[in-house]
Amino acid sequence: MNPQAMDAFWMPFTANRHFKANPRMLVSADGMYYQDDAGRSILDGCAGLWCVNAGHNRKPIVEAIQRQAATLDYAPPFQMGHPKAFEAAERLAEMAPAGLDKVFFVNSGSEAADTALKMAIAYHRVRGDAGRVKLVGRERGYHGVNFGGISVGGIAGNRKLFPVALPATDHIRSTHDLARNAFTRGEPEFGAEFADELEARITTLHDPSTIAAVIVEPMAGSTGVLIPPKGYLKRLREICDKYGILLIFDEVITGFGRLGADWAANKFDVLPDIITCAKGLSNGVVPMGALIVKPAIHDAFMAAAAERAIEFPHGYTYSAHPLACAASVATLDLYRDEGLFQRAANLAPRFEEKAHALRGTRHIKDIRNLGLVAGIELDSRPGAPGARGMDVFLKCWEKGVLVRFTGDIIAVSPPLIISEAEIDRLFATIGEAIHEAD
Ligand SMILES: Cc1ncc(COP(=O)(O)O)c(C=O)c1O
Numbered sequence: 001m002n003p004q005a006m007d008a009f010w011m012p013f014t015a016n017r018h019f020k021a022n023p024r025m026l027v028s029a030d031g032m033y034y035q036d037d038a039g040r041s042i043l044d045g046c047a048g049l050w051c052v053n054a055g056h057n058r059k060p061i062v063e064a065i066q067r068q069a070a071t072l073d074y075a076p077p078f079q080m081g082h083p084k085a086f087e088a089a090e091r092l093a094e095m096a097p098a099g100l101d102k103v104f105f106v107n108s109g110s111e112a113a114d115t116a117l118k119m120a121i122a123y124h125r126v127r128g129d130a131g132r133v134k135l136v137g138r139e140r141g142y143h144g145v146n147f148g149g150i151s152v153g154g155i156a157g158n159r160k161l162f163p164v165a166l167p168a169t170d171h172i173r174s175t176h177d178l179a180r181n182a183f184t185r186g187e188p189e190f191g192a193e194f195a196d197e198l199e200a201r202i203t204t205l206h207d208p209s210t211i212a213a214v215i216v217e218p219m220a221g222s223t224g225v226l227i228p229p230k231g232y233l234k235r236l237r238e239i240c241d242k243y244g245i246l247l248i249f250d251e252v253i254t255g256f257g258r259l260g261a262d263w264a265a266n267k268f269d270v271l272p273d274i275i276t277c278a279k280g281l282s283n284g285v286v287p288m289g290a291l292i293v294k295p296a297i298h299d300a301f302m303a304a305a306a307e308r309a310i311e312f313p314h315g316y317t318y319s320a321h322p323l324a325c326a327a328s329v330a331t332l333d334l335y336r337d338e339g340l341f342q343r344a345a346n347l348a349p350r351f352e353e354k355a356h357a358l359r360g361t362r363h364i365k366d367i368r369n370l371g372l373v374a375g376i377e378l379d380s381r382p383g384a385p386g387a388r389g390m391d392v393f394l395k396c397w398e399k400g401v402l403v404r405f406t407g408d409i410i411a412v413s414p415p416l417i418i419s420e421a422e423i424d425r426l427f428a429t430i431g432e433a434i435h436e437a438d
Pocket of ligand 1: 113145217221222250278279
Protein backbone atom coordinates (compact mmCIF):
# COMPACT_ATOMS: atom_id res chain seq x y z
CA MET A 1 0.00 0.00 0.00
CA ASN A 2 1.20 3.49 -0.80
CA PRO A 3 2.47 4.96 2.52
CA GLN A 4 0.54 8.21 1.93
CA ALA A 5 -2.69 6.26 1.74
CA MET A 6 -2.13 5.30 5.38
CA ASP A 7 -1.80 8.86 6.66
CA ALA A 8 -5.36 9.56 7.73
CA PHE A 9 -6.12 6.53 9.86
CA TRP A 10 -4.91 7.07 13.45
CA MET A 11 -4.83 3.44 14.55
CA PRO A 12 -6.08 2.36 17.99
CA PHE A 13 -3.73 0.77 20.54
CA THR A 14 -1.09 0.62 17.82
CA ALA A 15 2.48 1.80 17.45
CA ASN A 16 1.34 3.92 14.47
CA ARG A 17 4.77 5.02 13.23
CA HIS A 18 6.22 1.54 13.44
CA PHE A 19 3.16 0.02 11.77
CA LYS A 20 3.11 2.48 8.90
CA ALA A 21 6.77 1.75 8.24
CA ASN A 22 6.13 -2.02 8.43
CA PRO A 23 2.45 -2.60 7.61
CA ARG A 24 0.71 -5.86 8.39
CA MET A 25 -2.39 -5.79 6.27
CA LEU A 26 -5.19 -8.33 6.51
CA VAL A 27 -7.39 -8.46 3.44
CA SER A 28 -9.65 -11.50 3.90
CA ALA A 29 -10.41 -14.30 6.31
CA ASP A 30 -11.93 -17.76 6.25
CA GLY A 31 -12.15 -20.44 8.91
CA MET A 32 -8.91 -20.48 10.91
CA TYR A 33 -6.98 -18.25 8.51
CA TYR A 34 -6.43 -14.66 7.50
CA GLN A 35 -4.90 -13.69 4.19
CA ASP A 36 -2.52 -10.77 4.04
CA ASP A 37 -2.03 -8.37 1.13
CA ALA A 38 0.87 -10.46 -0.16
CA GLY A 39 -1.45 -13.46 -0.43
CA ARG A 40 0.06 -15.23 2.59
CA SER A 41 -2.15 -17.42 4.73
CA ILE A 42 -1.97 -16.51 8.45
CA LEU A 43 -3.12 -18.95 11.12
CA ASP A 44 -5.31 -17.02 13.56
CA GLY A 45 -3.94 -17.82 17.00
CA CYS A 46 -6.02 -15.26 18.85
CA ALA A 47 -9.52 -15.41 17.31
CA GLY A 48 -8.99 -11.93 15.87
CA LEU A 49 -8.98 -10.19 19.23
CA TRP A 50 -10.45 -12.93 21.42
CA CYS A 51 -13.75 -12.62 19.58
CA VAL A 52 -14.04 -14.84 16.49
CA ASN A 53 -14.83 -17.98 18.49
CA ALA A 54 -16.70 -19.74 15.66
CA GLY A 55 -13.99 -18.96 13.10
CA HIS A 56 -14.06 -16.54 10.19
CA ASN A 57 -16.51 -16.00 7.37
CA ARG A 58 -19.15 -18.35 8.73
CA LYS A 59 -21.92 -18.60 6.17
CA PRO A 60 -24.91 -18.63 8.53
CA ILE A 61 -23.73 -15.41 10.17
CA VAL A 62 -22.91 -13.70 6.88
CA GLU A 63 -26.30 -14.63 5.43
CA ALA A 64 -28.16 -13.56 8.56
CA ILE A 65 -26.58 -10.11 8.37
CA GLN A 66 -27.30 -9.82 4.66
CA ARG A 67 -30.95 -10.76 5.18
CA GLN A 68 -31.30 -8.40 8.10
CA ALA A 69 -29.74 -5.44 6.27
CA ALA A 70 -32.15 -5.97 3.39
CA THR A 71 -35.15 -6.23 5.74
CA LEU A 72 -34.64 -3.73 8.54
CA ASP A 73 -31.36 -1.84 8.41
CA TYR A 74 -31.81 0.26 11.51
CA ALA A 75 -34.43 0.84 14.17
CA PRO A 76 -34.28 3.40 16.98
CA PRO A 77 -33.82 1.50 20.23
CA PHE A 78 -35.40 4.13 22.49
CA GLN A 79 -39.17 3.75 22.92
CA MET A 80 -39.23 1.44 19.87
CA GLY A 81 -38.52 -2.23 19.37
CA HIS A 82 -37.81 -4.74 16.60
CA PRO A 83 -38.25 -8.52 16.65
CA LYS A 84 -34.57 -9.50 16.34
CA ALA A 85 -33.69 -7.58 19.50
CA PHE A 86 -36.21 -9.57 21.56
CA GLU A 87 -35.14 -12.81 19.91
CA ALA A 88 -31.45 -12.10 20.59
CA ALA A 89 -32.19 -11.24 24.23
CA GLU A 90 -34.26 -14.40 24.70
CA ARG A 91 -31.52 -16.53 23.20
CA LEU A 92 -28.84 -14.97 25.36
CA ALA A 93 -30.98 -15.28 28.50
CA GLU A 94 -31.62 -18.95 27.70
CA MET A 95 -27.94 -19.73 27.52
CA ALA A 96 -26.95 -17.54 30.49
CA PRO A 97 -26.12 -19.06 33.86
CA ALA A 98 -29.29 -20.00 35.75
CA GLY A 99 -30.37 -17.00 37.81
CA LEU A 100 -29.39 -14.30 35.29
CA ASP A 101 -32.05 -13.57 32.72
CA LYS A 102 -32.47 -9.89 31.92
CA VAL A 103 -30.44 -8.64 28.98
CA PHE A 104 -29.36 -5.06 28.28
CA PHE A 105 -27.60 -4.57 24.95
CA VAL A 106 -24.66 -2.27 24.23
CA ASN A 107 -22.04 -2.19 21.47
CA SER A 108 -18.75 -3.18 23.03
CA GLY A 109 -17.02 -4.52 26.08
CA SER A 110 -16.11 -1.01 27.21
CA GLU A 111 -19.71 0.12 27.03
CA ALA A 112 -20.78 -3.01 28.87
CA ALA A 113 -18.39 -2.24 31.74
CA ASP A 114 -19.43 1.39 32.09
CA THR A 115 -23.10 0.45 31.82
CA ALA A 116 -22.70 -2.18 34.55
CA LEU A 117 -21.04 0.32 36.89
CA LYS A 118 -23.81 2.85 36.33
CA MET A 119 -26.46 0.17 36.74
CA ALA A 120 -24.93 -0.97 40.04
CA ILE A 121 -24.89 2.52 41.52
CA ALA A 122 -28.39 3.28 40.25
CA TYR A 123 -29.72 -0.05 41.55
CA HIS A 124 -28.72 0.77 45.10
CA ARG A 125 -30.16 4.23 44.68
CA VAL A 126 -33.57 3.09 43.44
CA ARG A 127 -33.72 0.80 46.47
CA GLY A 128 -33.11 3.75 48.76
CA ASP A 129 -29.47 2.87 49.44
CA ALA A 130 -28.01 5.97 47.78
CA GLY A 131 -24.84 5.93 49.85
CA ARG A 132 -23.44 3.00 47.90
CA VAL A 133 -21.40 4.79 45.26
CA LYS A 134 -17.93 3.28 45.44
CA LEU A 135 -16.60 0.83 42.88
CA VAL A 136 -13.89 -1.71 43.43
CA GLY A 137 -11.78 -3.24 40.67
CA ARG A 138 -8.55 -5.16 40.68
CA GLU A 139 -4.97 -4.42 39.77
CA ARG A 140 -4.18 -5.70 36.28
CA GLY A 141 -7.88 -5.67 35.50
CA TYR A 142 -9.04 -4.56 32.04
CA HIS A 143 -12.57 -3.32 31.53
CA GLY A 144 -12.13 -1.40 28.33
CA VAL A 145 -11.16 2.18 27.74
CA ASN A 146 -14.04 4.37 28.86
CA PHE A 147 -13.77 6.42 32.03
CA GLY A 148 -15.58 3.92 34.24
CA GLY A 149 -13.60 1.03 32.84
CA ILE A 150 -10.20 2.66 33.27
CA SER A 151 -11.17 3.80 36.78
CA VAL A 152 -11.81 0.26 38.01
CA GLY A 153 -9.25 -1.19 35.62
CA GLY A 154 -5.77 -1.71 36.90
CA ILE A 155 -3.42 -1.09 34.01
CA ALA A 156 -1.13 1.79 34.87
CA GLY A 157 -0.25 2.44 31.24
CA ASN A 158 -3.89 2.90 30.29
CA ARG A 159 -4.41 5.50 33.00
CA LYS A 160 -1.35 7.67 33.10
CA LEU A 161 -2.30 9.89 30.14
CA PHE A 162 -5.77 10.34 31.64
CA PRO A 163 -5.29 11.15 35.32
CA VAL A 164 -8.94 12.02 35.83
CA ALA A 165 -10.46 8.66 36.69
CA LEU A 166 -13.64 8.37 38.77
CA PRO A 167 -12.82 9.37 42.32
CA ALA A 168 -14.72 6.77 44.33
CA THR A 169 -12.78 3.69 43.32
CA ASP A 170 -10.30 1.30 44.87
CA HIS A 171 -8.59 -1.90 43.80
CA ILE A 172 -7.81 -5.27 45.27
CA ARG A 173 -4.49 -6.79 44.37
CA SER A 174 -3.93 -8.95 41.34
CA THR A 175 -3.83 -12.72 41.78
CA HIS A 176 -0.62 -13.05 39.77
CA ASP A 177 1.88 -14.96 41.90
CA LEU A 178 4.66 -16.54 39.88
CA ALA A 179 6.73 -17.36 42.95
CA ARG A 180 4.14 -19.94 43.99
CA ASN A 181 2.23 -20.74 40.83
CA ALA A 182 4.63 -20.68 37.84
CA PHE A 183 4.00 -23.39 35.23
CA THR A 184 0.64 -24.40 36.72
CA ARG A 185 -1.63 -26.34 34.40
CA GLY A 186 -5.15 -24.99 34.83
CA GLU A 187 -6.24 -23.23 38.02
CA PRO A 188 -3.39 -22.32 40.36
CA GLU A 189 -3.32 -23.93 43.81
CA PHE A 190 -2.26 -20.81 45.68
CA GLY A 191 -3.93 -17.46 46.13
CA ALA A 192 -7.57 -17.87 47.21
CA GLU A 193 -6.61 -15.70 50.16
CA PHE A 194 -5.98 -12.73 47.86
CA ALA A 195 -9.76 -12.31 47.90
CA ASP A 196 -9.67 -11.71 51.64
CA GLU A 197 -8.14 -8.32 51.02
CA LEU A 198 -11.57 -7.19 49.92
CA GLU A 199 -12.76 -7.67 53.47
CA ALA A 200 -9.58 -7.02 55.42
CA ARG A 201 -8.58 -3.79 53.70
CA ILE A 202 -11.18 -2.43 51.29
CA THR A 203 -14.42 -2.82 53.20
CA THR A 204 -12.68 -1.82 56.42
CA LEU A 205 -11.16 1.27 54.89
CA HIS A 206 -14.22 2.46 53.00
CA ASP A 207 -17.08 1.24 55.19
CA PRO A 208 -18.84 -1.55 53.32
CA SER A 209 -22.14 0.33 53.24
CA THR A 210 -20.58 2.80 50.75
CA ILE A 211 -19.50 0.17 48.22
CA ALA A 212 -21.81 -0.43 45.25
CA ALA A 213 -19.99 -3.14 43.35
CA VAL A 214 -16.87 -5.18 42.80
CA ILE A 215 -15.95 -5.87 39.18
CA VAL A 216 -13.43 -8.50 38.08
CA GLU A 217 -12.64 -10.56 35.05
CA PRO A 218 -12.99 -14.17 36.21
CA MET A 219 -9.81 -14.73 34.23
CA ALA A 220 -7.87 -11.58 33.37
CA GLY A 221 -7.15 -11.87 29.65
CA SER A 222 -5.77 -8.64 28.31
CA THR A 223 -3.13 -8.24 31.03
CA GLY A 224 -1.63 -11.58 30.23
CA VAL A 225 -3.91 -14.54 30.99
CA LEU A 226 -4.11 -14.53 34.79
CA ILE A 227 -6.07 -17.61 35.83
CA PRO A 228 -7.97 -17.36 39.12
CA PRO A 229 -6.57 -19.46 41.97
CA LYS A 230 -8.77 -22.29 43.18
CA GLY A 231 -11.49 -20.97 45.49
CA TYR A 232 -10.71 -17.30 44.84
CA LEU A 233 -13.91 -16.32 43.05
CA LYS A 234 -16.10 -18.15 45.56
CA ARG A 235 -14.42 -16.19 48.33
CA LEU A 236 -15.10 -12.89 46.53
CA ARG A 237 -18.75 -13.91 46.19
CA GLU A 238 -19.02 -14.69 49.92
CA ILE A 239 -17.56 -11.35 50.95
CA CYS A 240 -19.81 -9.42 48.54
CA ASP A 241 -22.83 -11.28 49.92
CA LYS A 242 -21.84 -10.55 53.48
CA TYR A 243 -21.76 -6.81 52.84
CA GLY A 244 -24.54 -6.38 50.26
CA ILE A 245 -22.09 -5.52 47.47
CA LEU A 246 -22.93 -6.44 43.86
CA LEU A 247 -20.45 -8.72 42.11
CA ILE A 248 -19.90 -8.07 38.40
CA PHE A 249 -18.07 -10.60 36.24
CA ASP A 250 -16.59 -9.08 33.11
CA GLU A 251 -16.88 -12.08 30.79
CA VAL A 252 -16.00 -10.20 27.61
CA ILE A 253 -13.21 -12.73 26.99
CA THR A 254 -14.29 -15.68 29.13
CA GLY A 255 -17.86 -15.91 27.79
CA PHE A 256 -18.83 -18.12 24.85
CA GLY A 257 -16.61 -21.12 25.32
CA ARG A 258 -13.13 -19.71 25.75
CA LEU A 259 -12.50 -21.65 28.96
CA GLY A 260 -14.09 -24.86 27.68
CA ALA A 261 -17.45 -23.94 29.22
CA ASP A 262 -20.18 -21.54 28.18
CA TRP A 263 -19.33 -19.03 30.93
CA ALA A 264 -16.60 -18.66 33.51
CA ALA A 265 -19.44 -18.29 36.04
CA ASN A 266 -20.48 -21.87 35.27
CA LYS A 267 -16.94 -23.14 34.97
CA PHE A 268 -16.11 -21.87 38.46
CA ASP A 269 -19.64 -22.35 39.81
CA VAL A 270 -19.93 -18.78 41.08
CA LEU A 271 -22.96 -16.71 40.15
CA PRO A 272 -22.33 -12.96 39.87
CA ASP A 273 -25.12 -10.37 39.98
CA ILE A 274 -24.24 -9.04 36.54
CA ILE A 275 -22.27 -10.54 33.66
CA THR A 276 -20.88 -8.23 31.01
CA CYS A 277 -20.04 -9.77 27.65
CA ALA A 278 -19.21 -8.76 24.06
CA LYS A 279 -16.75 -10.19 21.49
CA GLY A 280 -17.95 -13.80 21.05
CA LEU A 281 -21.54 -12.62 21.48
CA SER A 282 -21.61 -11.81 17.76
CA ASN A 283 -18.46 -13.72 16.78
CA GLY A 284 -16.87 -10.30 16.40
CA VAL A 285 -18.67 -9.82 13.10
CA VAL A 286 -20.79 -6.83 14.10
CA PRO A 287 -19.92 -4.83 17.24
CA MET A 288 -22.10 -5.90 20.15
CA GLY A 289 -22.01 -6.17 23.92
CA ALA A 290 -24.52 -7.06 26.60
CA LEU A 291 -25.22 -7.19 30.31
CA ILE A 292 -27.00 -10.21 31.71
CA VAL A 293 -28.56 -9.32 35.01
CA LYS A 294 -30.30 -10.90 37.98
CA PRO A 295 -34.04 -10.32 37.78
CA ALA A 296 -34.05 -8.64 41.21
CA ILE A 297 -31.90 -5.83 39.82
CA HIS A 298 -34.16 -5.31 36.84
CA ASP A 299 -37.27 -5.52 39.01
CA ALA A 300 -35.97 -2.90 41.44
CA PHE A 301 -35.80 -0.39 38.57
CA MET A 302 -39.30 -1.33 37.38
CA ALA A 303 -40.72 -0.96 40.87
CA ALA A 304 -39.12 2.41 41.55
CA ALA A 305 -40.28 4.33 38.47
CA ALA A 306 -43.69 5.76 37.64
CA GLU A 307 -45.57 3.80 34.99
CA ARG A 308 -44.65 5.92 31.99
CA ALA A 309 -41.22 6.89 33.23
CA ILE A 310 -37.98 5.61 31.74
CA GLU A 311 -36.66 3.29 34.43
CA PHE A 312 -32.95 3.32 33.46
CA PRO A 313 -32.01 6.46 31.52
CA HIS A 314 -29.14 4.88 29.66
CA GLY A 315 -28.52 3.38 26.19
CA TYR A 316 -26.84 4.04 22.87
CA THR A 317 -28.04 4.90 19.37
CA TYR A 318 -26.83 1.49 18.28
CA SER A 319 -28.02 -0.59 21.26
CA ALA A 320 -29.63 -3.78 19.94
CA HIS A 321 -28.73 -2.81 16.37
CA PRO A 322 -30.64 -5.09 13.97
CA LEU A 323 -27.45 -6.31 12.25
CA ALA A 324 -25.78 -7.08 15.57
CA CYS A 325 -28.86 -8.93 16.81
CA ALA A 326 -29.04 -10.96 13.60
CA ALA A 327 -25.33 -11.78 13.86
CA SER A 328 -25.73 -12.76 17.49
CA VAL A 329 -28.68 -15.11 16.97
CA ALA A 330 -26.82 -16.81 14.10
CA THR A 331 -23.66 -17.02 16.21
CA LEU A 332 -25.41 -18.57 19.21
CA ASP A 333 -27.03 -21.07 16.82
CA LEU A 334 -23.61 -22.01 15.47
CA TYR A 335 -22.14 -22.47 18.94
CA ARG A 336 -25.03 -24.75 19.82
CA ASP A 337 -25.31 -26.68 16.54
CA GLU A 338 -21.59 -27.36 16.29
CA GLY A 339 -21.12 -27.98 20.03
CA LEU A 340 -18.22 -25.54 20.00
CA PHE A 341 -17.94 -25.04 23.77
CA GLN A 342 -17.67 -28.80 24.24
CA ARG A 343 -15.20 -28.90 21.38
CA ALA A 344 -13.05 -26.37 23.22
CA ALA A 345 -13.23 -28.53 26.35
CA ASN A 346 -12.23 -31.63 24.33
CA LEU A 347 -9.27 -29.87 22.73
CA ALA A 348 -8.08 -28.34 26.01
CA PRO A 349 -5.83 -31.25 27.11
CA ARG A 350 -3.87 -31.23 23.84
CA PHE A 351 -3.70 -27.44 23.91
CA GLU A 352 -2.32 -27.64 27.46
CA GLU A 353 0.18 -30.32 26.54
CA LYS A 354 1.52 -28.38 23.55
CA ALA A 355 1.69 -25.12 25.50
CA HIS A 356 3.62 -26.68 28.38
CA ALA A 357 5.90 -28.56 25.99
CA LEU A 358 7.55 -25.17 25.41
CA ARG A 359 8.86 -25.18 28.97
CA GLY A 360 12.63 -25.02 28.85
CA THR A 361 12.72 -22.76 25.79
CA ARG A 362 14.97 -19.84 26.58
CA HIS A 363 13.35 -16.64 27.96
CA ILE A 364 10.22 -18.44 29.19
CA LYS A 365 9.50 -17.90 32.87
CA ASP A 366 5.90 -19.12 33.01
CA ILE A 367 3.31 -20.97 30.96
CA ARG A 368 -0.30 -20.99 32.10
CA ASN A 369 -3.49 -22.23 30.47
CA LEU A 370 -7.16 -22.97 30.83
CA GLY A 371 -9.60 -24.16 28.17
CA LEU A 372 -8.40 -22.74 24.86
CA VAL A 373 -6.32 -19.92 26.28
CA ALA A 374 -2.66 -19.86 27.19
CA GLY A 375 -0.25 -17.23 28.41
CA ILE A 376 3.49 -17.55 27.92
CA GLU A 377 5.42 -15.10 30.05
CA LEU A 378 8.95 -14.17 29.02
CA ASP A 379 11.79 -12.61 30.93
CA SER A 380 11.99 -8.99 29.89
CA ARG A 381 15.02 -7.77 28.02
CA PRO A 382 17.00 -5.66 30.50
CA GLY A 383 15.92 -2.03 30.25
CA ALA A 384 13.34 -2.75 27.52
CA PRO A 385 10.17 -4.25 28.96
CA GLY A 386 7.81 -5.36 26.20
CA ALA A 387 10.46 -5.39 23.48
CA ARG A 388 10.89 -9.17 23.53
CA GLY A 389 7.12 -9.72 23.46
CA MET A 390 6.86 -7.54 20.38
CA ASP A 391 9.77 -9.37 18.72
CA VAL A 392 8.02 -12.69 19.23
CA PHE A 393 4.77 -11.28 17.86
CA LEU A 394 6.58 -10.00 14.75
CA LYS A 395 8.49 -13.24 14.23
CA CYS A 396 5.26 -15.23 14.50
CA TRP A 397 3.70 -12.92 11.94
CA GLU A 398 6.65 -13.53 9.58
CA LYS A 399 6.08 -17.26 10.07
CA GLY A 400 2.38 -16.95 9.24
CA VAL A 401 0.85 -17.07 12.72
CA LEU A 402 -1.07 -14.30 14.49
CA VAL A 403 -0.71 -14.09 18.29
CA ARG A 404 -1.24 -11.32 20.85
CA PHE A 405 1.35 -9.86 23.13
CA THR A 406 0.91 -7.81 26.29
CA GLY A 407 4.27 -6.55 27.42
CA ASP A 408 6.38 -9.68 27.47
CA ILE A 409 3.46 -12.09 27.74
CA ILE A 410 2.30 -13.94 24.62
CA ALA A 411 -1.42 -14.73 24.68
CA VAL A 412 -2.86 -17.58 22.64
CA SER A 413 -6.64 -17.90 22.18
CA PRO A 414 -7.57 -19.45 18.82
CA PRO A 415 -11.06 -19.87 17.39
CA LEU A 416 -12.78 -22.88 18.95
CA ILE A 417 -12.84 -24.60 15.54
CA ILE A 418 -9.06 -25.09 15.56
CA SER A 419 -7.82 -28.59 14.66
CA GLU A 420 -5.26 -30.63 16.59
CA ALA A 421 -2.73 -30.20 13.79
CA GLU A 422 -3.24 -26.43 13.90
CA ILE A 423 -2.73 -26.43 17.69
CA ASP A 424 0.56 -28.23 17.13
CA ARG A 425 1.63 -25.75 14.47
CA LEU A 426 0.59 -22.78 16.57
CA PHE A 427 2.76 -23.71 19.54
CA ALA A 428 5.64 -25.00 17.41
CA THR A 429 5.78 -21.61 15.66
CA ILE A 430 5.60 -19.70 18.93
CA GLY A 431 8.40 -21.87 20.29
CA GLU A 432 10.61 -21.14 17.27
CA ALA A 433 9.86 -17.43 17.48
CA ILE A 434 10.76 -17.29 21.18
CA HIS A 435 13.91 -19.27 20.55
CA GLU A 436 14.97 -16.85 17.82
CA ALA A 437 14.09 -13.67 19.72
CA ASP A 438 16.95 -11.73 21.31
C1 LIG B 1 -12.44 -8.20 30.00
C2 LIG B 1 -12.62 -7.13 28.98
N1 LIG B 1 -13.50 -6.15 29.23
C3 LIG B 1 -13.70 -5.16 28.35
C4 LIG B 1 -13.03 -5.12 27.16
C5 LIG B 1 -13.26 -4.00 26.21
O1 LIG B 1 -13.97 -4.43 25.12
P1 LIG B 1 -14.09 -3.50 23.82
O2 LIG B 1 -12.71 -3.42 23.23
O3 LIG B 1 -15.10 -4.23 22.99
O4 LIG B 1 -14.59 -2.17 24.27
C6 LIG B 1 -12.12 -6.13 26.86
C7 LIG B 1 -11.37 -6.13 25.58
O5 LIG B 1 -10.46 -6.87 25.37
C8 LIG B 1 -11.90 -7.15 27.80
O6 LIG B 1 -11.02 -8.13 27.57
